[in-house]
Amino acid sequence: MRINPRFVDKLVKIGLNAQAFFTVAILVAIVAIIFFKGSPYLNMEFIFSSPVDMGRHGGIFSTIVGTIFLVLLSIFVATPLGVGTAIFLTEYTKESWFTKTIRFGVESLAGIPSILYGLFGFIFFVIKLGMGWSLMAGVLTITIMILPTIIRTSEEAIKAVPRNLRIVSYSLSATKWETVTKVVLPSAGPGILTGIMLSVGRAVGETAAVIFTMGSSLRLPTSLMDSGRTMAVHFYILAREGISMQKAYATALVLVLSILLINIIAYYIMNKVTSKYS
Amino acid sequence: MIKKAFTKEHFVKYVLIAFALSSLLFLFLIFIFILAEGLPLFQKVGLKNIIFGFKWAPTKGSFGIFPMVVSSFLVTFGALIIGAPLGLSCAIYLSEYSGKRLKLFLKPALELLAGIPSVVYGFLGVIYIVPLVRNYFGGAGFSLLATSVILGVMILPTVISISFDSLMSVPKTYREGSFAMGATKWQTIYKVIIPSARSGILASFILGMGRAIGETMAVIMVAGNALRIPTSILDPLRTLTSNIALELAYATGDHRLSLFSTGVVLLVIIMTLNYIANFAIKRRVLK
Numbered sequence: 001m002r003i004n005p006r007f008v009d010k011l012v013k014i015g016l017n018a019q020a021f022f023t024v025a026i027l028v029a030i031v032a033i034i035f036f037k038g039s040p041y042l043n044m045e046f047i048f049s050s051p052v053d054m055g056r057h058g059g060i061f062s063t064i065v066g067t068i069f070l071v072l073l074s075i076f077v078a079t080p081l082g083v084g085t086a087i088f089l090t091e092y093t094k095e096s097w098f099t100k101t102i103r104f105g106v107e108s109l110a111g112i113p114s115i116l117y118g119l120f121g122f123i124f125f126v127i128k129l130g131m132g133w134s135l136m137a138g139v140l141t142i143t144i145m146i147l148p149t150i151i152r153t154s155e156e157a158i159k160a161v162p163r164n165l166r167i168v169s170y171s172l173s174a175t176k177w178e179t180v181t182k183v184v185l186p187s188a189g190p191g192i193l194t195g196i197m198l199s200v201g202r203a204v205g206e207t208a209a210v211i212f213t214m215g216s217s218l219r220l221p222t223s224l225m226d227s228g229r230t231m232a233v234h235f236y237i238l239a240r241e242g243i244s245m246q247k248a249y250a251t252a253l254v255l256v257l258s259i260l261l262i263n264i265i266a267y268y269i270m271n272k273v274t275s276k277y278s
Numbered sequence: 279m280i281k282k283a284f285t286k287e288h289f290v291k292y293v294l295i296a297f298a299l300s301s302l303l304f305l306f307l308i309f310i311f312i313l314a315e316g317l318p319l320f321q322k323v324g325l326k327n328i329i330f331g332f333k334w335a336p337t338k339g340s341f342g343i344f345p346m347v348v349s350s351f352l353v354t355f356g357a358l359i360i361g362a363p364l365g366l367s368c369a370i371y372l373s374e375y376s377g378k379r380l381k382l383f384l385k386p387a388l389e390l391l392a393g394i395p396s397v398v399y400g401f402l403g404v405i406y407i408v409p410l411v412r413n414y415f416g417g418a419g420f421s422l423l424a425t426s427v428i429l430g431v432m433i434l435p436t437v438i439s440i441s442f443d444s445l446m447s448v449p450k451t452y453r454e455g456s457f458a459m460g461a462t463k464w465q466t467i468y469k470v471i472i473p474s475a476r477s478g479i480l481a482s483f484i485l486g487m488g489r490a491i492g493e494t495m496a497v498i499m500v501a502g503n504a505l506r507i508p509t510s511i512l513d514p515l516r517t518l519t520s521n522i523a524l525e526l527a528y529a530t531g532d533h534r535l536s537l538f539s540t541g542v543v544l545l546v547i548i549m550t551l552n553y554i555a556n557f558a559i560k561r562r563v564l565k
Contacts, residue, residue: 009462016375019367023438024384026431027391030402084297092294105302111552112308112545113492115519119541120308122526123315144304151301177290198393205395208494208519212526236397236495239404252398263393267386 031256038253041246047254051218055234056244060251062220066228069135069221070214071203074142075196081143082150083185083192089151090158091180110148114209117145121213133215133227141213142206146199153198157191157273158184190273197266201259207232231255312545316538328539334505336525336533343540345507349422349515350491350547352508353501356426357433357490362483364430365437369482372438373445374467385442392435400499403428408500417512420502425515428496433486440485444478445471477558484555488548494519518544 045059052058085102093099121141131137161184169179185192215227216237229237235255238248320328323341331342368388372381407427412419448471456466472479502514503524516524522537522544529537 005462005465009464012464012467013375016367016371019364020371020376020384023364023368023391023434024387026434027387030391030394030398033402033406034398081297081300084294085301088291088294088298092291102298102302105305107556108305108549108552109301109308111488111548113488113494113519113548115492115494115522116308116312116541116545116548119522119526119538120311123538124307124311128311144308147301147304175287177287201393205393205397207395207397208523211523232395232397235401239397239401240499248401252401256394256398259393259395260390263390267389 031260034249034252034256038249038251041250042253046250050220051234054243055218055238055247060231060234060247060254062218063229063231063234063251064254065220066135066214067204067230067232069228070138070142070210070230071200073135073139074146074203075200077139078143078146078150078199079196082147082195083154085147085151086154086158086192087180087184090155091176091184106148106151109144110152114145114206117141117209118212121209126213131225133213133217134225135214135221135228136224138210138214138228139224141209142203145206145209146203149199149202150192150195153195154188154192157188157195160191160273161187190269194266194270194273197262197269201262201266204230204262205232205255205259206230207236211236231258309545312538312541315535316540316542319532319535319539320542328536329543334521336529336536339532341532341536341539343518343521343543345505346516346518346521346540347543348507349501350517350519350544352422352515353425353429353497353517354487354490356422356511357429358483358487360426360430361433361437361486361490365434365482365486366441366479368434368438369441369445369479370467370472372442374463374471385439388438389435391431392439396432396493396496397499399428399432400496403496403500411512415512417510418502418514420500420514421512422501422508422515423511425497425501426511428500429490429493432493432496433489436489437482437486440482441475441479444475444482447478448474481555481558484551484558488551488555491517491551492519492544492548494523498523518547 049059050062125131125137165183169183211233216229216233217227221228235251328341330344333340333342407424408419411424456470498520503516504514508515521540
């Protein structure tokens with residue numbers, strides 16, 4: 001018996017609709033569960049008081065500060081490195097074996113899983129360079145980890161800047177560097193910012209690479225050589241060691257909300273850029 | 279004046295070259311340090327006794343990681359069985375069926391799935407998936423099945439976004455040609471669009487595998503971490519990544535070195551997968 005192709009067509013359409021709906025439903029369910037389970041325990045006191053008794057009581061203030069320190073410092077180091085690399089690849093050379101090698105390096109870095117960054121940061125920064133479990137070791141490890149994202153998004157953003165703008169700038173006898181800093185970077189700025197925001201999101205949620213480099217001390221880090229704990233690490237320890245489910249849900253809520261917010265801002269900026277050029 | 283501008287331009291160029299080289303330097307350092315710590319044990323104990331050894335008792339001189347290698351591949355294929363069809367269907371829906379406005383909303387929404395940290399997936403896995411497996415299928419719940427489900431969801435964004443891009447890059451004329459011959463939409467997708475986009479779709483599966491095999495924290499939370507080869511999908515298991523993360527904090531001496539040996543094996547697997555994926559993507563571009 002031959003099945004009517006139009007009937008199959010309708011069936012497939014329903015099936016695909018259902019699967020797309022199912023996938024979105026998973027996302028909604030994840031966010032909804034975290035929100036409803038976490039919100040009863042989330043209040044100002046939880047955010048602004050430090051953990052007491054391993055996190056069984058009190059809030060998560062020191063872990064919020066730890067996260068902010070780690071992320072801001074990593075971005076501070078990775079942004080010039082990454083944007084500089086992107087400028088070099090797009091504005092200062094033609095495609096050659098040299099740029100291909102660098103691109104290969106960036107691609108390879110992007111594919112390395114975070115536990116291997118943790119392993120590397122642990123042996124290199126923590127042990128060999130003698131930094132111990134410290135904010136510094138965490139920052140350097142996370143810097144390397146987010147570098148590929150910043151390079152790739154910056155490259156895309158710089159490539160999207162219309163060629164005419166550069167030509168006009170050169171015709172006004174601007175040097176290459178003047179053209180880059182005064183013409184190219186301002187136009188590519190929002191695109192680069194998107195990459196930075198996505199990297200922030202990744203760094204905030206990272207656990208494996210952070211726990212073995214920055215450690216998990218609950219004290220507020222006051223210097224680069226202090227160990228500290230990020231929200232993601234705190235959440236992992238709360239959940240895995242079964243310290244407190246209520247605190248775990250509340251921490252997860254703060255964690256997920258901040259990451260969603262960061263990513264939504266990133267997409268918002270990206271959308272503005274794409275609509276500007278298309 | 280002219281000379282000054284000239285030297286500044288040169289200075290800038292050298293600084294930028296140094297920045298660009300930093301990525302290569304970091305990659306080099308990562309390789310050197312993981313290999314330098316991980317390889318000596320292969321020499322001392324023998325490649326065969328590590329990769330094909332069954333017994334993991336690192337404080338007593340047994341460094342066999344074969345069960346973990348097998349487990350890593352099992353959870354990866356499990357993730358693929360769940361994530362690949364679902365992800366590809368979503369990508370097809372997005373590129374071929376959804377309207378423009380829905381597309382603008384759905385694609386970023388699905389990519390937000392990628393932003394949710396892996397510990398959150400692991401936690402929800404422990405709270406919801408593990409009891410579900412325990413109650414309906416038996417066993418402890420911490421199992422290959424639970425891990426595959428969690429990893430399957432986690433690779434969705436990778437699979438969807440790369441398959442979607444490759445489906446969108448199929449020229450519109452292919453679709454029009456097929457419709458003009460009286461094919462239905464599904465016949466067009468199945469016989470024309472998917473075959474033209476197949477290397478990109480393949481790449482999305484391989485990159486998804488790379489993500490699954492490298493995932494650590496979520497796996498530790500739901501896999502049960504038992505030290506043997508699972509014989510059913512309800513058995514607990516320990517992957518290469520979990521092995522490193524579970525023991526690194528307190529390991530010393532040869533025990534610590536053995537975790538780096540585990541890292542070397544993981545690095546080789548990941549690099550091979552990435553190389554294959556890049557090759558598949560490049561071939562598409564060339565075509």
